Amino acid sequence: MASPFNVTVPVDEPEWNSAPAWKLPGWAEPIIVASILFGAMALTRRRGYRVFDKSKSRSVYTRLEDPDSNRSSDELLPFYSAEDSDQDFPSTSKFAPKKRNCCGTIIHTPNTSRFKNNIHSRVLQRFPFLIEMFYWIINYAFYRMTSITSQRIFAKTGIWNVAQTHGIAVLETEQFSWISFLFPVPERSVQQWFMHGHQDFLTVLNKCYALIHIPGTVGFICWYYYVAPSHKTFAIARRTMTLTNFCAFITFILYPCMPPRLLPVEYGFLDTVRHDDAQSVWMSGKYVNTLAAMPSMHFGYSFIIGLTMIYHSGLFRRTLEAGECRKSAFWKIFYLVLGLGYPSFILTTIVATANHYYLDAMVATCFVFLSFACNKVFFVFIPLEDLMLWAIRVDKPVPTTGDRFRERGGRI
Known part of the structure; x- marks a missing residue:
């Protein structure tokens, strides 16, 4: 059935005159991301702890000793207490099972502290950020599967046609539904403004779209792991971002949506990515989902980063975390401007580049708020994590998040 709405426009597309600002070779982006990750791994290493010299590590490890080896997972569980762990196990066993609360059910899982001196446990204790790197590898693997899964679901109807229909439906919703007042300036008008006399700036936006998303998000995770006043605070941001990812992945699979730049030419959009050769290595390949416009994780990530920056400024918090010091006026304003400016810049970028x-x-944005409210849902996976760590004979490390904060008296 044909749509009663018409969102096509007469096309008078100006010629693309701007030359690409720069082009990175295919190996450069992975090198950049790997450098950020391994740089963070070195920056957040546990000082004074030696992987191969236990005698020099003994004093450091004494402070980390915990009879239940709860590690970073359990600091996130307010309903778990170390005192409760021995009530059901009065034996003299040094490695009594951990007591987990999963959906209201008590589960006893193996205690991995017996593996604390295994070489891979000591490597993790020295470089606890490796755990965060592992989490994001899992995230990326799930994303890679969205394209394959969606194509199989819509194999009979043709995913390209379905995605195009959804993209047009989004335009119609913005222009003709009851929420149309929220979008006074159509996306194509924004792009046309850049195309008429501002193509050099649009070239910059193309490159930013391609090259900031992954390195910028990875860089934020690394930075906040280092500067957050506590691992609990960092974990809230990380879990929110991860749950937003999974909400988006489900939408990518069930609601494939064509981005404006790939719609037929009569809808008035120019594919500036191809015109400007602004293709990221993370946006190419057969496993990349090019029909995943809804929702925009470019904006979702930037919105989480912006909110975290505003929170980190301390400007709107009456009380700070234990040991945290008030920032100077300069740093408050700096984080506030960054927190507002970064998502605004990304929103302009994703619309202008179509x-x-x-x-x-x-x-x-809605997914971010939902994920923040429900981020503790990941606690249900902690028993599974315990079993996995037991299977590979490794003890989970204590995070170093907040160490530099405490060492410098909160002045970071």
Whole structure:
């Protein structure tokens, strides 16, 4: 059935005159991301702890000793207490099972502290950020599967046609539904403004779209792991971002959506990514989902980063965390401007380059708030994590998040 709405426009597309600002070789982006990750791994290493010299590590490890070896997972569980762990196990066993609360059910899992002197446990204790790297590898693997899964679901109807229908439906919703007042300036008008006399700036936005998303998000995770006043605070941001990811992945699979730049030419959008050769290595390959406009994770990530920056400024908090000091006026304003400016810049970028609709950013924003409210859902996986660590004979490390904060008296 044909749509009663018409969102096509007469096309008078100006010629693309701007030359690409720069082009990175295919190996450069992975090197950049790997450098950020391994740099963070070195920066957040546990000082005074030696992997191969236990005698020099003994004094450091004494402070980390815990009879239940709860490690970073259990500091996130307010309903778990070390005192409770021995009530059901009065034996003299040094490695009594851990007591986990999973969906209201008490589960006893193996205690991995017996493996604390295994070489891979000591490597993790020295470089606890490796755990965070592992989490994000899992995230990336799930994303890679969204394209394959979606194609199989819509194999009979043709995923390209379905995604195009969804993209047009998004445009119609923005222009003709009851929420149309939220979008006074159409996306194509934004792009046309850049195309008429501001193509050099659009070239910069193309490159930023391609090259900031992954390195910028990875860099934020590394930075906040280092500067957050506590691992609990860091974990809230990380879990929120991870749950937002999974909400987006489900949407990518069930609601494939064509970005504006790939719609037929009569809809008035220019594919500046191809014109400007602004293709990221993370956006290419057969496993990359090019029909995943809804929601925009470019904006979703930037929105989480922006909110975290504002929180970190301390500007709107009456009370600070234990040991945390008030920042100077300069740093408060700096983090506030960054927190507001970064998501605003990304929103401009995704619309001007015709990679996303406004509605993509709106849905991403809703997913962020939902994920923040429900981020503790990941606690249900802690028993599974215990079993996995037991299977590979490794003890989970105590995070170093907050160590530098405490060492410097909160002045970071």
